[in-house]
Amino acid sequence: MTFQLEDITMKLRVIATLCLTLALAAGSASAQSIGFYFDANGGSCSTNVAANTPVNAYMIANLGGAASGGITGAEFRVDGWPAGWFGAPSRNPAANIDVGNPLQGGTNIAFPTCQPGSGGRVLLFTLNAFATSSPSNLYIRVLQHTSPSNPNFVCPLVTLCDAVFTKICVTGGVAIINGPPCTVATTSASWSTVKEMYN
DSSP states (O other): OHHHHHHHHHHHHHHHHHHHHHHHHHHHHHHOEEEEESSTTSOOOEEOOOTTEEEEEEEEEEOOGGGTTOEEEEEEEEEOOOTTSEEEEEEOTTOSEEEEETTTTEEEEEEEEEEOOBTTEEEEEEEEEEESSOOSSEEEEEEOOSSOSSTTOOSOEEEESSTTOOEEEOEEOEEEESSSOOOOTTOSSOHHHHHHHHO
């Protein structure tokens, strides 16, 4: 009986932790985040892709909180993109520097002037690709650069529009290909997405 009670208690703690994680993700995403979307307005984080078809994606910084005034750059990587799909990301034409590849270990992108965004969003990269396969339940995650430029910021980050280009960690979004729908609005991940991350 004691073992069953401890088992139930442990499960309740895991559920409570997942609920708290989802709540924190919701709050952070409404503040500042970098997301991976299938439309240029950052409104769709899930899509269905058949083999041998084109697919377009967008890496977008969502402004808010400390970054509500705009950004001058970002550092992040995208994890989970199928290696066999053709296509390469191209930076926002307003940027003057990008080093690395967001799909291959990570990138740093910089703008010569403050980017206040449009509707609270700043386009970082556009990806025009061609799908050579049709994977199921493929999760694409925005994560920290594999070799962060600053060991004190092991996270996806943006740089602010101040004199010292202050770095701040942001939430990394989750997108889904050929799987359950995800929710954009104020959260970067749906409940099913959070559960998948812990499975």
